[in-house]
Amino acid sequence: MLEARLWRVSLIFGGGDKIENMNNILEAPLVGETRRNHALEHATIHILSRALPGRSMAGHSNPTGFFLLGDLPTDQVRQAVSEALARLQNGEKQLAIHEGCGTNYAVTGGLAALFAFVGMSGTRSNRERFERLPLVMLLSILAFMIGQPLGPALQKQVTTESDPGELQIVDVYKVAGNVHRVVTRF
Numbered sequence: 001m002l003e004a005r006l007w008r009v010s011l012i013f014g015g016g017d018k019i020e021n022m023n024n025i026l027e028a029p030l031v032g033e034t035r036r037n038h039a040l041e042h043a044t045i046h047i048l049s050r051a052l053p054g055r056s057m058a059g060h061s062n063p064t065g066f067f068l069l070g071d072l073p074t075d076q077v078r079q080a081v082s083e084a085l086a087r088l089q090n091g092e093k094q095l096a097i098h099e100g101c102g103t104n105y106a107v108t109g110g111l112a113a114l115f116a117f118v119g120m121s122g123t124r125s126n127r128e129r130f131e132r133l134p135l136v137m138l139l140s141i142l143a144f145m146i147g148q149p150l151g152p153a154l155q156k157q158v159t160t161e162s163d164p165g166e167l168q169i170v171d172v173y174k175v176a177g178n179v180h181r182v183v184t185r186f
Contacts (some may be wrong), residue, residue: 026158032165033184034061034062036165036167036184037061037062037063037066037182037184038061038066039095039162039164040066040085040088040167040182041061041068042059042095042098042101042160043085043092044066044080044081044084045098046084047083047095048070048072048080051080052072052076055070055071056071057069057072064183064185065170065183066181066182066184067175067179067181068180069178072180074173074174074180078172081169085164088162088164089164093162095162096161097152097155099152101152101155103151103158104151104152104155105151106151107147107154108143108144108150111147111150112144114143115136115139115142116139116140116143118139119132119139120132167185167186168184168186169182169184170184170185
């Protein structure tokens with residue numbers, strides 16, 4: 001059964017010779033590039049956050065690079081991206097994980113929603129739902145406690161790849177307003 005699923009996944013991502021097991025899905029075309037760019041985005045934000053304390057910033061990665069949002073000087077963004085890549089290449093894997101990553105919020109929020117759904121299952125009236133609120137609150141707190149270490153673990157294992165491999169920086173430029181684009185290639 002599992003082999004049949006893997007075979008179907010391999011057809012979707014470009015042939016059975018490229019994807020032999022579930023771990024290889026993370027290195028599938030577009031996925032592997034996005035994970036490496038996501039790590040570079042996090043590393044860049046770490047460096048910029050130290051250089052520009054108190055500045056709000058966010059990022060969004062894709063297979064061709066990433067966007068940085070925030071009031072950031074373009075020259076500093078360029079320097080931070082170059083430093084981030086060099087440090088990842090030198091093995092500073094911790095830079096690939098960021099506490100403000102959407103993965104953390106998605107995992108915690110998803111678990112809280114699932115646990116709340118389970119807590120409310122079987123209720124038929126508003127009164128029953130109201131009586132279950134303490135249970136749902138307890139389950140949501142439990143979800144939050146589970147989600148805090150699970151989010152960074154998923155970043156490390158799934159949504160980022162701290163080894164940049166053949167990643168190269170092609171360009172760093174201001175798109176408009178407070179948006180910068182970092183273009184990469186492999």
